[in-house]
Amino acid sequence: MKVILVTPNYHQQRGNTITVQRIAEKLSKLKIQTEVVSITEGHNIKTLPSGDMIHGFNAYHFYKLKQEVSTKIDDYVVTLTGTDLNHDLFDQNKRKNVVQCVLEAEFVHVFSEEAKQLLIREVPTVTNKVVVIPQDTDELDVDSGFPFLKEENTLLFVLPAGIRHVKNIPFAINGLKNIQSEFPFIRLLLVGPVLEETEWQQVKTLIDENQPWVRYIGEVQHKKMGTIYQQADVLLNTSYSEGQSTAIMEGMASGLPVLVSKNNGNLSLVTHGSTGFVYENIVDFYHFAKQLIQHHDVRTKLGRTAQEYIAKHHTNSNEAKSLSELYKHIIHNRK
Structure with missing residues (x-):
């Protein structure tokens, strides 16, 4: 066939x-x-x-x-x-x-x-x-020679997404910016190709305004994303809508706690308070981001439950x- x-x-x-x-x-x-x-x-x-x-x-x-x-x-x-x-x-x-x-x-x-x-x-x-x-989820590689290396004594949020309007990347930067002064050790890493030039100009301006705690490394070969997930502490998804995000599934499979926007695709993967946090507005986002920053046990528990869920339903x-x-x-x- x-x-x-x-x-x-x-x-x-x-x-x-x-x-x-x-x-x-x-x-x-x-x-x-x-x-x-x-x-x-x-x-x-x-x-x-x-x-x-x-x-x-x-x-x-x-x-x-x-x-x-x-x-x-x-x-x-x-x-x-x-x-x-x-x-x-x-x-x-x-x-x-x-x-x-x-x-x-x-x-x-x-x-x-x-x-x-x-x-x-x-x-x-x-x-x-x-x-x-x-x-299903893919098996990803971990490359010890990968050029990105998380800084010591920092907490890394990772947002893997192509840069286009529907992914709502400015929300992630602005949302974390408002709590970064309280938690200066947090970092945000953006990973993905530029798919819409107009949206990229807006995102680039925000990146430039928020260096060095926000960093963009462009597109990473999919099989090497395991190296990124290994270094991350929290995975973000701020999309207005999703089908069923491969990045969320891969982050959960890697044992990461996830903080995601409320849309049908994300809700098909993430059960709030069990396999991750789901926010509806900026106030929710602040609240859940702070919990993830301040409480290692919360990150561990959500990450473990997320990993178990993916292993059961998507492996x-x-x-x-x-x-x-x-x-x-x-x-x-x-x-």
Whole structure:
């Protein structure tokens, strides 16, 4: 079997890219051949490679491509990855594409029950073909020669995210700035590629204003993120919305306490007070950040519970095997 995986901006290290790389790698272990097609702005794709199955990631971008290519795409699986479900579905200029994409799909794959319920509230007729398959986590390397080294006697917050508006990175800088004078030993490390130039200019200004306690090291090869997590004390996610953040899962798997914004994707992973802290506003953020700074036992307890949760629900969760069964079902019915 050969599966064509179609995803936006595969050349950039985004959540979708990491997800597709992981799925492709695990499908190969099941003797399933894959080929990735990147939907990249400014590069017109006329046809898709030949294969037995087409699997699209991000309903909005995939459906746009479906309308433009000459390749006939009648039966496919589509994965709703985050922005398409939480934003595009509610954007009057994009909603039609998302809805049509899920209506025409053989199966619609989402990462959590919360995502499924959101989708069927908006498009009830797809209820019977929405499948929840949790993401697996990747094994990451720890590189003793990695150039970033945490300063001694500091407490390190890490925010791994591509720099774009939806990630709300200025909130993290401004939020910690307001307590940094009380706790001058805290540090914030930003890790990720620049994906939106306008947003980068705003973030860069804040970084420059808050040196040396805020540092940006750009994009780090995904497999080497284990080195970052090993040095971190707390993992942050300040996004306005998420699908199901790979970075949060990896941080939790590394035993880190997490402090995350309240959105559906984050709530599918983090149970407040058990596997991490979830904030709704800046007052919450201050309160929970201070608890994590001041109480080592709180960090340890949350990190341990988070690690146990990921080990139980997102390690070897048969993600690729479940997807392969969907593919086989579609191919069998086609024949």
